[in-house]
Amino acid sequence: MRQRVATPAWRFLLAGGLVCGIGLLPWLTRTDPAYTVLKARSAEREPTPEVLADIRRQLGIDGGPLHVLTGWLGGLLRGDAGRSWISGSEVLPGLLQALGASLLLMGVALLVAALTAAAVCTRTLRLGARRQLDERRRGGSGSAVLAALPEFLVASVLATVVGVQLGWLPALGWYGPQWTVLPALALGLPAGAVLGRLLDDLLPGAFGEPWALAAAARGLTGRSIARQAVRRCVPALLPNLGLFVVGLTGGAVAVEQVFDIPGLGRSTLQAALAQDLPVLQAGTLALVLLAALATGATRLAARLLTGPAVRDGALSSLHRPTPPAGGLLPLLHGALLLAVVGFGLARDPLALDTGQRLRAPSLDHPFGTDALGRDLLARVGHGALDTLLLAAAISAASLLVGVLLGLVPRVSGPLVDTVNAVPPVLVALLVTAVAGSGTATPALAVGALAWAPLAAHTSSLLRQERATLHITATKGLGAGRIHLLRYELLPAVLPPVLRHTLLRLPGVALALASLGFLGLGAQPPSPEWGLLLAENQPYAERAPWAVLAPAAVLALLGALAVTAAGGLRRPSLPFRRRPTRVGDGADTADGGGRRSVAGAEKERVLT
Known part of the structure; x- marks a missing residue:
């Protein structure tokens, strides 16, 4: 109590x-x-x-x-809520209008995210329902790219290609339903790809559980089995879904900035920059309340979907020992990325040539030039070195903090909810206010928030893993908490959380760049990725390669991170072989010398 x-x-x-x-x-x-x-x-x-x-x-x-x-x-x-210090108008009407725009955009973006996640998992659901799933070959490079790209970059590409070059949809303003499509795609595609990859990671475990095997043996349709498999896996993803809901409002500052949307995140940012305290306080309070409602709703949904199984310890583990994924894709992606960075480092990123302004890609300038005639390949390569090293360090620290805090959900749960309610931009402003601006400001701001989804993922997976049958049996055999944590819980939870970390690595790198995109990071003439996009955005119609070339490199980084994450699997335990005994059906060896899954699970519990 x-x-x-x-x-x-x-x-x-x-x-x-x-x-x-x-x-x-x-x-x-x-x-x-x-x-x-x-x-x-x-x-x-x-x-x-x-x-x-x-x-x-x-x-x-x-x-x-x-x-x-x-x-x-x-x-x-x-x-x-007071009156604005700048305009003198009442805060509450403007806040409600901004909140309405953000909620409408969030609703459409969630629909896009749901459709994207369904598309990512379609192949796994189809093959799993037919009992033809190979756990070493799941997911596609397209979802890997989308999962790794941050919203502001997708927004820049969509605004450049679809809005400006093709002219299919309006790319600026907020005047009707047509104006919601591109920003909703910019927010929903990366979020849906991340959720889809996380769901795709859990589905094979659900299809291998006894209920799925029994349902298939009794002749249930593959669609019904697939629907129940999704229902089995969704509770583990709901905490991250709550984080995405809040991120689609207050965290959509850069997207609102690109498309000129008067949303809650942008209004709060503008109030912070202008030191308009009443608007800033009211906007922050609205974000905190929205975060509380979202997390409360996801927890209630997880409890309703799981039912009494968590309380009674009647679940099966979704994280079975699986072989690592093979293939040459990570090596290919890594080689291409190293080649781009290497060729870029061999060039001067600050050399000006006004006679070569906004030149298209050529042999002399493979990525083209910017508005000052500087070589874009050189600027991408030099900007990548510092950004990637810093992103890797932040991701490693976030993994450690997220796992440690995920072990104590009563402490980390409210902290995650509160931290996630604040956009990185506001954290960067707080860091700037206390420590001053500089290259360390984006790192501190992103690092202060990057651990939250990993902690939520860890606590959610641990909660379900503790309710599995083999944990209940191991407890009954006298295993203590330390033994359970070291030999059962952490080996099951760490691989998916580590894959989640790698999945977010490019997002961390570009979160650093997004702060530079908004003017809160490194300053010109630094070749930092955010500055690179911010400087070239005004010339997107005349020189689209100035935005699309860096986007291609970032997509390559995303493909590398996600395909490399596919090789991180829970290792199989070295079960001791026993002599075959007549009547021991659970451990009877087949012609290839392999025991059944039931026998392996039984021996793992007993040993």
């Missing part, structure tokens, strides 16, 4: 600390908020002490930050 009371209190404390921290952002910047508001209202007016004091009195901040926070909280109890 004490733990049940402690969890909501811990959640409330974290949410309150987040709102207060965002609310204190103008004071953390060590600049006078009155000065910022004065420059936003009238850049020509002199910031004399009298003028600044008058603005503080008008804004109601003459009493200090604590006075502002308490006044704002008191206004919320009366249904008043």
Whole structure:
């Protein structure tokens, strides 16, 4: 009972600390908020002490930050979110309008994500229902590329190709249903590919469970078995689905920026940049409440789908020992990526040639040139080196933190919900306010959030793995917690979480770039990937290769990460062979000297 009371209190404390921290952002910047508001209202007016004091009195901040926070909280109890410091208009109507745009975009993006995830898993579902699934050959390179690409890059490519070059759909503004298609695709395609890859990773285990074998033996249709297999695997993915729901609103800042959508994430970012405290506080509170609703709904859905099986310890493990995936695709992708980076490093990324501005790809410039005549291959290669090394370090640290926190879900659950409610852009602003801007700002901001989906995935998988039959049997034989964790739980959970980490590695690399894309990372003339896209975006119609060439390299990185992740499987345990005994049907060897799955599972539990 004490733990049940402690969890909501811990959640409330974290949410309150987040709102207060965002609310204190103008004071953390060590600049006078009155000065910022004065420059936003009238850049020509002199910031004399009298003028600044008058603005503080008008804004109601003459009493200090604590006075502002308490006044704002008191206004919320009366249904008043205050007035904007910049425009003077009421905050609540504008916030509701921005929230409506974000929720509409989120709904369409979730539909796109669901269809994409279904397309990714179609082959596995078809073959698994027919009992023809080979666990070493699953998934495709197309889903690998989509899963690895971040939303802002997909948005840039869609806006460039579909909106500008082909002119099929509008690429700017928010005026009707047509304007939701491209941003929804930009948000839903990567999210659906990630969810589809995670579901595709679990489906073979579901098709190998006794209920599936019995259903096939009794003549049930393959469609029915496949539908139940999806239902069996979905509870393990629901925590990550909740993270995606929140990410499709507050985390869609870059996509809203590309398509000029007046959504909640963009409004909150603009308020943070302008130090418009009432709008910033209200937007952050809306994101926190949305995160709480999304995670609560996913937990309820997981409990309804799983039923009493988790409580009674009646599940089978979805993570059976499987052989690693083979093939030359990871080597091929790695060789191509190394070739691109190597040829790029041999060139000068800062050499200017105004006579070669926006040149198309050629033998002299394989990726073309940018608006200043600089070689794009050189800039991609030099930008890749630092970005990839930093992304690998952040991913390794996130894996460690995510697994450790995933082992204590009562502590990590509320923390994950709270952290996920904050877009990386706002975290970058907080880091900039406290530590100043620089190349370390994106790393700190991305690292502060990258562990959250891994922790949610770990805790979800552990919860289901603890409810499996072989864990129940091992407990009955006297195994302690340390033994279960070391020899049973971690070997089953670590491979899928590690594959998840590799799946997100390109996303981490481009999350660093997205902050540079928004102007919160490295500054020109650095060849950083985010700056590269931001600098070339205005020339997308005239020189599409300036955006598409870096996108191709990023797609190659995604293919490498996901195909390499396919080789990470739970190793088979070295079962000891026993003499065959008459009547021991579970352990009777076949002509090839292999025992049945039931015999292997029985011996694994006993040993």
